[in-house]
Amino acid sequence: MAEYYFQYIVNGIISGGILALPAIAFSLLYGILRFANFAIGTYLTAGAFIAYAANVTLGLPIYAAFLVTMVVSGFLGVGVDQLAFRPMRKRRPLTLAIVSIAVSFILENMARFIWGNEHKSYNIPVLRGMEWGGIRIGKEQILILFIALAFMILIQALLRFTRMGKAMRAVADNAMLASVKGIDSEQVILRTSYIGAALAGTAGMMVGIDTTIDPLMGFKFVLSIFASAILGGIGSATTAVGGAFFVGLAEEVSMIWLPATYKSAIGFGMIVLVLLFRPQGLFGRNR
């Protein structure tokens, strides 16, 4: 049975890798804009469909579709911000969260209207997985983990070493002080919206490669993304990664003992426990 325990851990790491990018995106957006953006799941869906349009409709190779997805998803995020969130900028966080739910309905149904309800796949073969000593892992999943890791490092570098990253951190830390220091917060919002949506869109494409593409695919992740961000200490992109792997592992490893029908309860349960006992998050510092 021991080999299967390792298999659950491997499964959890893969799930964590997929969750990590949207969790970073959610935390970045939360840090700057200060509301729970429910549209994050739909950004995943949008990314998957943008890649589908590039790969299947336009016939581009999958790596070209990957670049297209990153670029176009980002612009979609900026567009949504300008159209839906900007006019509401000064409203309460709850109002903005509700607007983001509306945004996700609209985007989801646009996808349904254009591409229909059927489940779709990219124009790439499904590969048989690999097996080492009883541990199975798909080749796509290795690629996904690799891409997710690369993005995590990139985002860390961006936040730490670039002027833009410093500005983003400054606004997240104290928007008022940042604006006094001459940081243009609208600029920072634009850039964060772009990066957030591009990350989520990329994750959506990876999910599409791993499983299947349909208008509701992103929505299935929303709870786990929220759980990851809260566990990581909401608003911090760095620790969101830790939260994502924690949630991914917990959801998969719990299957050893719990009936599979309780999978959704894991995410909820963790949100409740963390908010009760450690509201700054497992990895967060007290503010």
Next chain:
Amino acid sequence: MKNNGNGVTRRESLKIIGGAAGLMTMGLPINLGAQEPIRLGTLCPLTGAGGPYGPQMQQAIAAVVKELNDAGGIWGHPVQLFNEDSQTNPEAAVRAVHKLIDVNKVIAVMGTWASAVTMAVAPICFNNRVVEFSVSGADAISDLKDDDYIWRTQPNTFLQGEFHAKFALQKGWKRIAYMAVQTPYAKSFGDTYKKVAEAGGAKILEYLIYEADKPSYRSELTKVLATKPEHIMLMGYTPDSIAIFKELYKMGYKGGIQGPSFAINQKLVDGVGAEVAEGAYSLDPASDLQSPAFKNLTRLLGAQDVNSYAAQTYDHINLVTLSLAEGKVNTGTGIRDNLRKVANPPGTEVSGFMEGYKLIKEGKKINYQGASGACDFDDKGDILSRPFSFSQVKGGKLVVIGGIKG
């Protein structure tokens, strides 16, 4: 443009109302002396999840009605059909069934598809003494305290579980894992499957019920594959089945998969690709393709490609009209009281209204044999048997490879 407020003057609105009243009297058929029509309703899923099937279900009913009206109706009464769309949505269906019963005064409602819709409209029907015919599968429908007004032509899950298990035994599989998406029938189906399969010498190694709409099923499948099954009975829906098929392929599973046709269908094959789906078995409560009734239905519709739900609604309308003819009645209660007389043996086997009506007029006892099966009903209004067909994915297409005659 000047306007005094509401856009239409009093004089204009009087004209409109008068004109409309005039049109209404001209348009209405004035059946002075003619026979009172028999009012029947359809509530097929023209939109929503049942949308691929609903339109043909309604056409099958309309075609039978047209033929019998052209031949002079039932004992001189023409049949008047009222069609509503259930939208595969219980809430919309409740509104529609109220309209059918309260406004159109129908005595029977035919063609409800989703179990949730059937369950929602059933109390409204039996409280109004209206007969309801469905193609839904949930067991809860059998247990309704419906005073025998609710009938269905879809096999219940016990019947389905038994057929699925018999198929696995026929194939000689011994080490089987059962996986089902969390639904009201996951357990009743699985328990029957397990009982029948284990009685036949097979072993159910894992019995796993999973949640719908999860992004991946890696760990669920890890659990299932740990028992090293040679065959998986997958009672899912299409979306989760797609994810599971892909995952199983990646995990190197090489055994068989069997599932219901509402999950393992062409959409699934297109979704996962021909290679991943290759060899999977799809089992379907089939129509009785060789029956005279099915041939009559394809003739009426002018199409060979008739879905199994349309075959069932063809049976609904024939059973309703034959019961009315048998009892010389025009009420829902009359349909209820005469249905088993025309549907169950003994009697001369008939395949449609025209054939049966002739015999009824001669005073003979008939036994309707439908397009979906024998249409013999037990005391709960469930069918006693049903043919099943087996298909297998071969080269990206579902090919019929055999069946069990019900």
